[in-house]
Amino acid sequence: MSKTVLVLGGAYGGLHVAHALLKKQLKDVKVVLVTKNTHFYWNLASIRRIIPGQYKDEDILKPIEPALKRYPSTSYELIIGSAEAADFASKTVRVATATGDRTVAYDQLVLATGSRTPEPDMPWKASSTYEEVVALLKETEDKVKAASHIVVAGAGATGVELAGELGFEFGKTKEIILLSAGDKVLGGDIAAPAAANELKKLNVAIKYGAKVESTRPAAEGSGKTEVVLAGGETIATDLYLPTMGLVPNTEYVPTQFLNENKTVKVDEFLRVLETTDVWAAGDVVSKPRAGFMITQKQAAAVAKNVELALADKAPLVAKGLPVDILACAVGRSRGAGRMNSFRLPSLGVWLAKGRTLGLQMMGGYLDGGVA
Template sequence: MVQRVVILGGSFGGLHVTHALLKKRNKDLKVILVSKNSHFFWNIASVRAIVPGQIKDEDILRPIAPALARYPSSSYEFLIGEATGADFASNTVTIALKDGITSTVPYDHLVLATGANYDSEVPTPWKASNSYDEILSLLHSTATAASQANHITVAGAGATGVEVAGELAYEWGNTKQIVLLSGSSTVLGNDIAGPAAANELKKLNVTIKYNARAVSSKKLDSGKTEVTLENGETITTDLYLPTTGMSPNTSYIPAEYLLGNKTVDVDEFLRVKNTTNVWAVGDVVSKPRAGFMITQKQAASAAKNIELALQSKQPVPAKGLPVDILACAVGRGRGAGRMGSIKLPSFGVWLAKGKTLGMPMAAGYIDGSVA
């Protein structure tokens, strides 16, 4: 009897698991990939794509359908849609398809890989939270706005905020005022790479405002944006780019399977607790934290455990990274980061990440070689 594995999410985790299972050429398995986006979005490079002329559309957004065409058509199905509900007791998920039709899809195993989005009143292109056309339009409009602005305010001094400010300042640090708002007294939280990142930003003429947490914003009649800080101070800027408030896309999952921060509660096997056949990877888990390399390791482990389950074998504990790595590009020439507790030189971070923002690796996700 053919067993059905439904994978929700066509980004790093979901596409990885899809390829890993399909490459086994198991005739008794059918993989159903559900993605809101028809294209795989290399969002790591979105911070550079808002600088005109730096990233080609076809490099940052690649179609998923051709990536699956090498497999027998009977072994997979690709649905463009969004999960709106899940019933783990009846082994079904509800999918709102692109054409407006709602479908109830049964599964033998389910993979939750729907990622996260930035919960902000201002649309940003840092995550694949919209359709292909919407993401492309947002990248283009943000790039146009950035090129026309004289004053740009980036809210949030986590990794994304640091990289956004760095990219903008590398291009325009001598001609535009780039302001980075940090809600604390550091950048990158309390990470040991924070001081190095702040130093690299200052070299690019970024103004860092510490203890300046943005709480709201409003568009003015002039076209500018007024940003209100927690202390009551306001900043008027030509372009406002928030990078805070990332939350997992788990609204379709019953609350009893979620933790207080809305992430999915999983066991050591990446199986959702109190289930036998539901697995979760990536930003919906955020354990030990959200991160591209962490998601890649989780996807490999989840795929392995699904293979074992299909053979009626016991799962094995998920394997994580041997050492936690943080790498922050700061523009197209510098970077800051660490490997475990060891600080990395700026040039090393640039070579490993900042030079290309991992763009050459996108091909491996499309052709399945990473899985």
């Protein structure tokens, strides 16, 4: 009797799991991949795409369907839609598509729907359709080009990298300010001093202790935005680009399977607690934290455990990365990072990440090479 593996999410985690299972050519197993976006989005490079004259849409967005056509048509199905409600008891998921809702039954379920930015008009995550992502990238690029004063809020990895891209391109012609809620960038990581120093070289001003409370339109007709800080100070800017926080895409998951942060509760096998056939990887887990390399490792573990479950075998403990790595590109020629407690040289970070923002790996995700 045929079995169905339902994979929710077509980004780094979900596409990885789908490829890993399809490459095995498991007998009487069908993989159903549900994704809202028809294209695989290399969002790691979105910060460079919004710089005029750099990456094009087709560089960081590639269609998913051609990547699956290498497999027998009976072994997979691609559904363009979004998960609306999961029922773990009946082993079904209601999926909203352009032609209406559809209920999909499964034998094994993988949750890999990722996360989104709190602000819906930022392109750092693929939380909408292909057409909407492309429009948002172009809109942001146009705003960057027109602005003479830009505020980047949030000094985590995305904020530092975004400020670095802006500083590299416009540091001598536009005023660029990075707001850090704490007294150091990168949450005080040991790579923080190096990152701050690289940003300074690019003429990016860092304002510490600057937690954003709210934003509001400035004087009518000015076209500016007022950024209100926790202490009451306001900064008027032509363009406000927030990078703070992530919201897990888990609204379709029954609340008893979520923790206080709305991420999925899993065991050491990355199996959702109190289930036997539901697995999760990536930003919906955020354990130990959200991250590209962590997602890749988790996706491999989930794919293996799903394969074992289909064969009625016990799962394996999901192992984490052998080392803890943080790498931040700071512009198109420098970087900052560390491996465990060892600080990485700027040139090394540039070679590993900053030069292409990982685009050379995109093909491996599309054709399943990483799986």
